Amino acid sequence: MNAALDLTLAALADPHRRHVIELLRVQPRPAGELAREVGLAPAAMSRHLRALKESGLVEDSHPAFDARVRVYALRPGPMAELKAWLEETERLWSEQLVAFKAHVER
Amino acid sequence: MTGSKVIVAIRVKASPAEAFQVFVDEIGAWWRPNMLFAFTPRDPGALSFEPGANGRLIETRAGGKVFEIGKIRAWEPPDRLVFGFRQATFTPEQDTEVEARFEAIGDGETRVTVTHTGWDSIPQAHVARHGFPNTILLTRLGEWWRTLLVAYKDEQVERG
Numbered sequence: 001m002n003a004a005l006d007l008t009l010a011a012l013a014d015p016h017r018r019h020v021i022e023l024l025r026v027q028p029r030p031a032g033e034l035a036r037e038v039g040l041a042p043a044a045m046s047r048h049l050r051a052l053k054e055s056g057l058v059e060d061s062h063p064a065f066d067a068r069v070r071v072y073a074l075r076p077g078p079m080a081e082l083k084a085w086l087e088e089t090e091r092l093w094s095e096q097l098v099a100f101k102a103h104v105e106r
Numbered sequence: 107m108t109g110s111k112v113i114v115a116i117r118v119k120a121s122p123a124e125a126f127q128v129f130v131d132e133i134g135a136w137w138r139p140n141m142l143f144a145f146t147p148r149d150p151g152a153l154s155f156e157p158g159a160n161g162r163l164i165e166t167r168a169g170g171k172v173f174e175i176g177k178i179r180a181w182e183p184p185d186r187l188v189f190g191f192r193q194a195t196f197t198p199e200q201d202t203e204v205e206a207r208f209e210a211i212g213d214g215e216t217r218v219t220v221t222h223t224g225w226d227s228i229p230q231a232h233v234a235r236h237g238f239p240n241t242i243l244l245t246r247l248g249e250w251w252r253t254l255l256v257a258y259k260d261e262q263v264e265r266g
Contacts, residue, residue, distance in 0.1 A: 089112045090112045097116040097218060101118045104118045105118060105119050
């Protein structure tokens, strides 16, 4: 489980890959379209997509009508782990600021 | 990534200058140790800022050992303060950052806004363990047991 989150964070450390995630948050897209949107050569995009796939952030599938096209989509799991951690961070600071307020106004 | 930023704000009855000063000078008094965000695996110590542009935020344990949580990266009293935020379990490359802003909002009140970034900033070269989800799980489990034990104790007192 920890290793999974490590992979998630490492995959997200790259700005191109973060851009891909942002795009896939809206809707699943074929690899070619992602390359055009992000402004990368298809070969470079394919390397990034492989890293994202290995991290478990995205998954690919072929549309029923065309086996040559790969469509990429977000997988909910790993993002949910990062989200859980960010929610905990938010909780931490909410508690700290409430304590800070009580202390300042004492 | 836009989703990896945590922003929390609160209004306090104090001027920005007072709020800034208490935030820095008295963090040891207002900070609540948090199991999940323990800076070191040991018992929590006292937090304090060494103030100023070249200062830092440290935790000093009962035995006198000092752990550097982060260096001060922006020192702009009374408006803004930025400091690094590391736990001992972080890898050397892993780093998060906290910005605290103090804005006057009238009626002698100040809005204090904390922005915590960098949870997704780990360089790909160094993928190491830090155990976030497990810690979350264990903390939740710990809270559950604490609740149970308090309930148990209350029960005993009532019966006794």
